[in-house]
Amino acid sequence: MTYRSRIDLGVAATVIAIGAVFAVEAWRIDPASYEAVGPRSVPVFLAVLMIALGAIIAIGAVAGGAPEEEAESFGFRNSDVRRVLSVIAVGAICTAIFWAAGYMVAMIVGTGLMLWVFGVRRPIILLLLPILAGIVYQFVFMGLMGLLDPRGELVDLRWLSRLITPGS
Numbered sequence: 758m759t760y761r762s763r764i765d766l767g768v769a770a771t772v773i774a775i776g777a778v779f780a781v782e783a784w785r786i787d788p789a790s791y792e793a794v795g796p797r798s799v800p801v802f803l804a805v806l807m808i809a810l811g812a813i814i815a816i817g818a819v820a821g822g823a824p825e826e827e828a829e830s831f832g833f834r835n836s837d838v839r840r841v842l843s844v845i846a847v848g849a850i851c852t853a854i855f856w857a858a859g860y861m862v863a864m865i866v867g868t869g870l871m872l873w874v875f876g877v878r879r880p881i882i883l884l885l886l887p888i889l890a891g892i893v894y895q896f897v898f899m900g901l902m903g904l905l906d907p908r909g910e911l912v913d914l915r916w917l918s919r920l921i922t923p924g925s
Contacts (some may be wrong), residue, residue: 765818769811776807843874858909860899861918865891895921 783800790796851867869887877883899906900922908915 762818765814769815769818772811772814773808776804776811779807780804840874844871847871847874855907856909857911859907859912859914859918861891861895861906861921862909862914864894892921 780801783797783804786797786800788795788797847867847870850870851863854866855863865887867887868890869883872883872886877886895906895918898904899918906915906918906922
């Protein structure tokens, strides 16, 4: 089995495992609804889709494999592992801030940290771009799409986001 095939099998296992967790969690959603499609339909569909795509990746890894010349530049051999771990850490930090202070603050901090991880060091960009991104995300998801703007568990900053999306 080639290096690429082993990497693909690892990706497949990860995708299937995440899809299975999503499926279990989605199945716990109360299906009571007066609509033709209930509230758990889309989450269950996406979970099943993840599991199916993971299975397709696994079949491709076992059946076909990749040419060796492609496999040389694939996977983690030449990766910046420090950067990969930094991106994962930013995701965890963003999730914690989302829980503590709400969506918009988490997007601003998360965007700023991602810019830092990927080498942006100009202070004006590190300050203004995350704020602009947070405003745009807030407007699109809460304003245009009408999603719930959750309050933070420690600090409720929805008064700030209501300046952008008054109806939320």
